[in-house]
Amino acid sequence: NDPCWCGSGNKYKKCHQARDLLSAMGGGVARVAGVQSKAVQPYLISPRRSVPASIPRPDYALTGKPQGPRSRTLVKSPEQIERMRTACRAARQVLDLCKAAVRPGITTDEIDAIAHQAYIDLGGYPSTLNYHGYPKSLCTSVNEVICHGIPDLRQLENGDIVNLDVTIFLNGMHGDLSETVFVGTIDAESKRLVDVTHECLMRGIATVKPGSAIRDIGRAIQTYAEANHFSVVRAFVGHGIGEQFHMDPQVAHYYDSNTRGECVPGMTFTIEPMINQGTWGHITWDDHWTAVTADGRRSAQFEHTILVTEVGVEILTLPDGVAQPFQH
Ligand code: MF3
Ligand code: CO
Ligand code: CO
Numbered sequence: 001n002d003p004c005w006c007g008s009g010n011k012y013k014k015c016h017q018a019r020d021l022l023s024a025m026g027g028g029v030a031r032v033a034g035v036q037s038k039a040v041q042p043y044l045i046s047p048r049r050s051v052p053a054s055i056p057r058p059d060y061a062l063t064g065k066p067q068g069p070r071s072r073t074l075v076k077s078p079e080q081i082e083r084m085r086t087a088c089r090a091a092r093q094v095l096d097l098c099k100a101a102v103r104p105g106i107t108t109d110e111i112d113a114i115a116h117q118a119y120i121d122l123g124g125y126p127s128t129l130n131y132h133g134y135p136k137s138l139c140t141s142v143n144e145v146i147c148h149g150i151p152d153l154r155q156l157e158n159g160d161i162v163n164l165d166v167t168i169f170l171n172g173m174h175g176d177l178s179e180t181v182f183v184g185t186i187d188a189e190s191k192r193l194v195d196v197t198h199e200c201l202m203r204g205i206a207t208v209k210p211g212s213a214i215r216d217i218g219r220a221i222q223t224y225a226e227a228n229h230f231s232v233v234r235a236f237v238g239h240g241i242g243e244q245f246h247m248d249p250q251v252a253h254y255y256d257s258n259t260r261g262e263c264v265p266g267m268t269f270t271i272e273p274m275i276n277q278g279t280w281g282h283i284t285w286d287d288h289w290t291a292v293t294a295d296g297r298r299s300a301q302f303e304h305t306i307l308v309t310e311v312g313v314e315i316l317t318l319p320d321g322v323a324q325p326f327q328h
Helices: 017-024 078-101 108-121 188-206 215-227
Strands: 139-142 145-147 161-170 173-182 238-240 247-251 268-271 274-276 282-284 291-293 299-301 304-308 313-315
Touching: 078 108, 078 161, 078 173, 078 304, 108 139, 108 161, 145 161, 145 274, 145 299, 161 188, 161 299, 173 188, 173 299, 173 304, 188 215, 188 268, 188 274, 188 299, 188 304, 188 313, 247 268
Parallel strands: none
Antiparallel strands: 139 145, 139 161, 145 291, 161 173, 238 247, 238 268, 268 304, 274 299, 282 291, 304 313
16 A cells, blocks of 8 residues: 555555566566567556756646647647747757667666656656656657557667657647667568658658648558558557647548548648558557557557648658758
């Protein structure tokens, strides 16, 4: 009945006890047919990190619940777009710091510490921290984890792939991006998965221009993924973003003929395809966050935040100095 060591304020037995027992058992060595690496297992999570009171916070930071209705206005003003640019550029800087730290032996919790400090140094708040109760400052999704992996004390191993999904709240706006990176030397099929997933993101973005259909994004992604014998995750979608972390429109990464809506200059949203080696279905762990592939095979993801412009699309989360690829 003691309070949990993680600082949640909940009783230990209702909080981290089950996970601690699992990791005491060695993390398990479950093997799934056709899967080379050990299954990723729930692991120890470090205590919650704090954010200085001087950093402006999103409305959910205290309660975990976003306040008020989802915004109905999808087109942003020039002033809002400038603030989006700042937030997205900062998110990119945080991601690049995290990427540079990836090596066999580092824990995803150490990457969380790097991200956490980087957001604060930029004057921003880690958007994921306490978002619907999420406990950490970025998502780290290893191997068969599709998305929303929670940074923990597991060390990354040579041959792993890990998606780092970074979101900052800065100047009243969220900027969101992710990349899947290699840990040491990886096998050819994992490399192919990661390369195809990045190309899926770019082909989705390439469809975007004034008047283009939102559903064309998913169509382009699904066509390319399936031509390469991979599958597209359906349960998680891209999203409008701005003052709110997740808002309309929803952006499916597969072709959904029922999806209405078209791209209008001034809209900002993410595209973030999750592509699997095997089937597209998922299972959610008892932590209520970690989504893993149903068949244990690997999954990769890339994400950009984009702006629909008068002439096409601007990727807001590109590194400084990289040319915009799609100015129609
Ligand atoms: N960054 C993720 C996205 O791309 C959202 C993570 S929400 C969290 O939409 F709570 F899981 F962190
Ligand atoms: Co993200
Ligand atoms: Co996103």
